Amino acid sequence: MNLRIDPADGVPIYLQIFNQVKRLVASGRLSKGEELPPIRALAEQLIINPNTVARAYLELERSGIVTKRHGSGTYVSDEPAGFGNRERLRILTQRVDALLVDAAHVGAALDEVIDLVRVRSTTILKEAAK
Amino acid sequence: MNLRIDPADGVPIYLQIFNQVKRLVASGRLSKGEELPPIRALAEQLIINPNTVARAYLELERSGIVTKRHGSGTYVSDEPAGFGNRERLRILTQRVDALLVDAAHVGAALDEVIDLVRVRSTTILKEAAK
Amino acid sequence: MNLRIDPADGVPIYLQIFNQVKRLVASGRLSKGEELPPIRALAEQLIINPNTVARAYLELERSGIVTKRHGSGTYVSDEPAGFGNRERLRILTQRVDALLVDAAHVGAALDEVIDLVRVRSTTILKEAAK
């Protein structure tokens, strides 16, 4: 698994791992049931403390993105966490609002934003096909 | 200036202020050159620590959104920070990607996302018109 | 013997076996003196490590639910572990308290809890009759 960690990024390392894995799963580059690297192995690879990776895996498990099997390993969940419709909307609205505020601040029109959403959507799908 | 602070929101209070002011400026409810309330006044109004407001104003200044004039006060910048097109795209792409990743996890289709963008866009504009 | 194991359940596999056998004995679907499947056979059937089954049987023996006879096999104990009344109460009180604490957190009234106890009691008896 290829992650890029920047310890000086401001975002906690465990969150960087969390977000990147989340993204790999969302884009399909990590398939359902696929095994993640063991905590210690990933820690060695990223040259960080195993506890930090463990924290990331813990959050991933709590979010329903991965499943841990004791004595066996960590796997991408077969069934993505079932969000209620209310929870779904809440999450998405939050993200959309943040996007729109930044867009307004940066002087981007609605159409420009929507175009970008379409473009990135395609790009991410292509990444998944790699 | 009318801000809503939620100390239990998880987002640091100084960031809540920062974001809301950013939003007020982006939407035009705070015009260029307009004066922001003094740090102490705003702190009293929001019943929070003046340091927290100061921190927010500091970040606003760093982002080029407001300008501090010694002995005078804090004003909305005349020239909103000129983002290069590259910087603009970088910021928006980041937000868009975060949105799409969450959408995928939550099982929302592209059309649903775009619809939500349109809806929120309208909603936010109405709020700004208040 | 028909057990359902879910490796992704969070509960250790050996405990899942332990609990289900306990339940089968409690409900009478496994009678006193009846022989349990050999460790290897059960491990093969459930596609798990024999050590795991052995661990479950060990705990069952420690709890007095089954008895191992060397060179012969594992049998449901004739005399189910005689719990003193004090021990009985201690165990049940613990469970009841955990239930009531969760019920309070979840906003369930006492009547609702008792209704659920009745309903599940019937349901479990029906399952046992299968």
Next chain:
Amino acid sequence: MNLRIDPADGVPIYLQIFNQVKRLVASGRLSKGEELPPIRALAEQLIINPNTVARAYLELERSGIVTKRHGSGTYVSDEPAGFGNRERLRILTQRVDALLVDAAHVGAALDEVIDLVRVRSTTILKEAAK
């Protein structure tokens, strides 16, 4: 706050704290809005590592039982986590089933169980009144 920790109990220390605080809140002995001891203070009192207390507080926060305010402290949540009805039932059914299995194993009749539920319910309420 008066907690009893047994490091040799098998149950992880952070879970012992979690459960006891949960219980104190459920029984009303910790009221909504009340402040919990600072992490470091509780760690000193229990003679354990602050990280362990932090872990317990983290789980309490995730369960919606307490709320942390950065730079201020940890408080009992005003609004208990709003569980959907499905989630509520899932949690309670799990507890009820565990109770009934143990009851059967220990030879307790349904009526005896229900009586115990009533009795403990009253007892816990009395504890709250202390």
Next chain:
DNA sequence: GTGGTCTAGACCACG
């Protein structure tokens, strides 16, 4: 071998 818990102690972020 896997992940889980705990300790000791440093440094940072928030108010």
Next chain:
DNA sequence: GTGGTCTAGACCACC
């Protein structure tokens, strides 16, 4: 002062 993150390294539980 509060809580949050990270490291280093020990020991345990499960498969």
